[in-house]
Amino acid sequence: PDVGAPTVPSVSAESVKPTEAHVRWRASLDTDDTKLTYKVYRNGGSTPVYTVDGDSVEWSRPQLSFTDTNVTAGSTYSYRVTATDGAGNASALSSTATVTVPTSAQKYAAKVLDDGANLYWRYDESATPFVGDTSSGDQSGIHVNGPSLRQTPAAVTGPSTAIGFNGSDQIVYSDKRTTVPSQYSIETWFKTTTTSGGKLVGFGDNTTRASGNYDKHVYMRNDGRLVYGVWTGSARTITSSNGYNDGSWHHVVATQGSSGMALYVDGSQVGTLAESNSQAYSGYWHVGGDNLNGWPNQPSSNYFNGQIDETAIYPSVLSAAQVQSHYTLASAPADSVQTVRATDDTYVNAGAASTNYGTSTSLAVRGSAAYETYLRFALPAAPAGTVLKSARLAVKTTTLSTAGSTDDIAVRPVTGSWTAAGTTYTSRPAVSSTSVGTLTG
CATH class of the missing domain: 2.60.120.200 (Jelly Rolls)
Incomplete structure (x- = not known):
């Protein structure tokens, strides 16, 4: 019986335009099957975002590729690929190929x-x-x-x-x-x-x-x-x-x-x-x-x-x-793209007006001012001869069943001073009335 799995695909990823990421891999080798099925997984997901069949033999293992157009400029994506033969034997996941989509071509x-x-x-x-x-x-x-x-x-x-x-x-x-x-x-x-x-x-x-x-x-x-x-x-x-x-x-x-x-x-x-x-x-x-x-x-x-x-x-x-x-x-x-993580973060709760949540491992937001989350980012200086063209805020919810929101969340500049260790609902900083963006519920 055919019990041997195909070799693990060799994968790389690249993005030269802000509208797409290009994933490519060398076809695997299987000693029983010339036609193999390849599945592409994105960002650690368990459901493939692309599936394709490809032919290969020992002396010819051509490239296969997938162009991901469901991307956002400035964001980073990771991809892994598996190969499966006709008997259902699957290779291990390939090593992770990571790519950051540029903000301009x-x-x-x-x-x-x-x-x-x-x-x-x-x-x-x-x-x-x-x-x-x-x-x-x-x-x-x-x-x-x-x-x-x-x-x-x-x-x-x-x-x-x-x-x-x-x-x-x-x-x-x-x-x-x-x-x-x-x-x-x-x-x-x-x-x-x-x-x-x-x-x-x-x-x-x-x-x-x-x-x-x-x-x-x-x-x-x-x-x-x-x-x-x-x-x-x-x-x-x-x-x-x-x-x-x-x-x-x-x-x-x-x-x-x-x-x-x-x-x-x-x-x-x-x-x-x-x-x-x-x-x-x-x-x-x-x-x-x-x-x-x-x-x-x-x-x-x-x-x-x-x-x-x-x-x-x-x-x-x-x-x-x-x-x-x-x-x-x-x-x-x-253009160059840098990922900058928050240097300070906390939230306030109107139901516990004097409590500081600076050491909490969670952040909370509600559909009103009763809960507000504050984030601070230290932006690096632009290299000589360049200017900062754009910035993008990316927020991911946890896997907790209570994470997520049916409400849209407004993103507003903080106009007052605050610290992660000292901010409470009572001492919360002033916030601009102007929204610079929205996190969709």
């Missing part, structure tokens, strides 16, 4: 998604081997030989990290076999001081082994100059006039379509070629290395020694304006 990431990326690796993972795809394409990646994770500072402003490669055997490859359309764009950021070159991004027909067919790639020569090439029976390439192995972050975009090929570096076009053809085959995207045998000015190493960030693939040709916009938005100031 992350400018760079949102632009990449809006411009149609169908593979977008941001390299924010803290564990191998799963590289989450932020796009809707679900083309996750797999680390090979343990690249260095969570490298900072990253290429893009905001809560993001990069990935580091050793230049000898470390890569990331996409876990889904695919083909490349006649129009496409390749985009990534890189930082290096290497003098042995290496492939940054490219397409090839193998995963962990060196590819036999390989083109549609950007590689670095030993002198730091970039080469973008396709294969049409011979190598057709564009080479930058400048070297970029100076230890700074650089942005590179390579495009091909009906008008030919173009190479951009740091927002500016550095070369074009009237070539609209390339080799047709199915394969996988590679970052950090793959075969370069036979290509012009082949570097000493096929593998890149340096950091890479924000790799994206598009099924379209990015325009010069879009490329420039991406380069500019990478350094745009990013």
Whole structure:
């Protein structure tokens, strides 16, 4: 009988827009079943918020994902996922993936998604081997030989990290076999001081082994100059006039379509070629290395020694304006969100006018001034060059049967002074007559 449970899913979560949180996980492995059922649980709940079936085998464990649109900007959410096979054997809950929804869109990431990326690796993972795809394409990646994770500072402003490669055997490859359309764009950021070159991004027909067919790639020569090439029976390439192995972050975009090929570096076009053809085959995207045998000015190493960030693939040709916009938005100031808990809290009770409840483990509110709760929050200073844009009060009831309210609760500023240890109903502070918000009953 089938009594073995699937492996536990590898889960991560991300939010780049204030309207949604993106949960993604690597498909589990089960030795008896290829089709598994996945359930997503939010905030420790016992009822799944999403259920989906997915196919996987040992050599292909693709990404599945769930976009949660029932979120509030500024709030933090946690997610866990289980996998169940056809016989009802369920994996343990995955580790918790936590994400805070931003109050405004992350400018760079949102632009990449809006411009149609169908593979977008941001390299924010803290564990191998799963590289989450932020796009809707679900083309996750797999680390090979343990690249260095969570490298900072990253290429893009905001809560993001990069990935580091050793230049000898470390890569990331996409876990889904695919083909490349006649129009496409390749985009990534890189930082290096290497003098042995290496492939940054490219397409090839193998995963962990060196590819036999390989083109549609950007590689670095030993002198730091970039080469973008396709294969049409011979190598057709564009080479930058400048070297970029100076230890700074650089942005590179390579495009091909009906008008030919173009190479951009740091927002500016550095070369074009009237070539609209390339080799047709199915394969996988590679970052950090793959075969370069036979290509012009082949570097000493096929593998890149340096950091890479924000790799994206598009099924379209990015325009010069879009490329420039991406380069500019990478350094745009990013919003940050902090969770601030109450530093003081108490309540008063008209039925016990002289009693202080500062040490109580509960807070009470009624539909009148007979019970009032007071909360104080110490707000951190805004970082230099930024301002406080908004604040949100979140209140959760306990699991007690008496918790909750049928009344709406008004939230008002306190205008008088008070302390958690000294406030009673008799000495309660003055409260503004203006309500700044409402907690719905």
